Amino acid sequence: MIEMFVCGDVVNRQYNGGPVCDDAMSQTIAACDYAVCNFEAPIRGFGREQPKDGPHINQQTEIMSVLKSHGFDMMLLANNHIMDFGDEALEATLREGERLDVDMLGAGMTVEKAYLPLIREIQDVRIGMINACEAQFGVLDHNAEPDQAGYAWLNHPAIDRMVIELKRECDFVIVFAHAGLEYYDIPQKEWRLRYQHLCDLGADVIVGAHPHVPQGHETWNDSLIFYSLGNFYFSNRPNPAAKKNYSYAVKLGFEKGAPVRFTPVFHHTENDVVCLSPEGDRTDLARLDALLHEDYQRRYDEMSTAIYQKYIQPNQIRSLMGVPCDGTLKGSIKEVAATLLGKRRHLDKPVLGMHLMKNETYYYAARRATELKAKR
Structure with missing residues (x-):
């Protein structure tokens, strides 16, 4: 049996030298036959900030070689930050990966290269891998030109x-997916159905990323679905709950003729280094698994309504109105004040509107929230 280590999101914006993982974690990674992480931002020093909604993120160039020294063999690039600094930054990231002899998957300088799967044969076991992301800035969707740089679209x-x-x-197929609402401990129903469909088509494992917090896993027929592995190392997160990045990675076991096995690897960040979490101070995976079934519909409805009211609807109104407004009296007064104080200079209404319309995760949430509202 061969083992593959897979972890969640990696961004190191303040690298000051030294290891990213402690000795025990590094040994765990290196002991596997192949190791994968989600490299969720281009390397620094190339390109310029692109028009988009949300933060622009890049990371120190050295972090890629540090990750390789810990045993990582592949870095996933299909994510919502890989094009934050445009073509030049993506090209530099791909070039650095090639220099280090690290596999890169999910993004490219053309549509054809971005959508190329990767096949690796390890001890006579052939594993086919795909990496794709929901529709955000940088996505190569139906309107992309053939020579356009960007990342593969999950839908x-x-x-x-x-x-x-x-x-x-291949003997096994893995889809690495980057999608969903951030900071919720359950996945959206629509992404669950999408991942299950990919399993029906032949995927043996789906590994999710993007929510920045861990979510549960389930078995679909003989396939495994991990909805979110959360953050592996993500510096400067604004959410206090994510500061120590309590989450889990997985060791996937592949043996011809047998279902994929897995072992969770619980970890967190301590003193800016990723370390193994001791028993009694780790992510409760059993609880997260239970949330996929216990009262799931109610939680899904509450999640959809909350994100719609808090983020989607106010920003839809902001993007459409010619004057500062978010649809409420109190909020509109705040918008006027923020505009007068110069705090809305960065707001590009057409870009914001496009983002809300283009991203299927927001569409799923808005659709469900408005369905529920219409039934009242």
């Missing part, structure tokens, strides 16, 4: 075709 029909083709060629 593109090409992903379905790739899963089917890889299943014919």
Whole structure:
């Protein structure tokens, strides 16, 4: 049996030298036959900030070589920050990966390269891998030009075709997905259905990222779905609950003719270094798994309504109105004050509006929230 280590999001914005993982974690990674992380930002010093809604993130160039020294073999690039600084930064990141002989997956300087799957044969076991992300800035969707740089779209029909083709060629197929609402401990129903469909097409494992917090896992027929591995190392997160990044990685076990096995690897950040979490002070994976079934519909409805009221609806109004307004009297007064104080200079209404319309995660939440509102 071969083992693959897979962890969640990595961004190191303030690297000052030294290891990212402690000795025990580093040994755990290096002991596996192959190791994968989600490299969620381009390297620093290249390109410039692109028009988008949300923060622009990049990371120190050295972090890629540090990750390799810990045993990582592949870095996933299909995510919502990889194009924050444009083509030049992506190209520099790809070039650095090539220099270090690190596999890169999910983004490229053309549509064809971004959608290329990767096949690795390890001890006579062929594993096909795909990496794709929800539609955000940098996505290569139906409107992308062939020579356009960006990342693969998770809902593109090409992903379905790739899963089917890889299943014919390989012993196992893994889809690394980057999607969903941030900071919620359950996935949206629509993404659950999408991942289950990919399993029906032939994927043996789906590994999710993007929510920045861990979510549960489930078995779908003989396939495994991990909805979110949370953060592995993510510096400067604004959410206090994510500061220590309590989460889990997985060791996937592959053996021809047998279902994929897994072992959770619980970890957190201590003194700016990722370390193994001791029993009694770790992510409660059993609780997260239970949330996928216990009262799930109610939680899903509450989550959809909350994000719609807090973020989607006010920003829809902001993007459409010619005057400062968020749809409420109190909020509109605050918007006027913020505008007069110059705090809304960065607000690009057409870009914000496009973001809200383009991203299927927000569409799923808005649709469910308005359905519930219409039923009252």
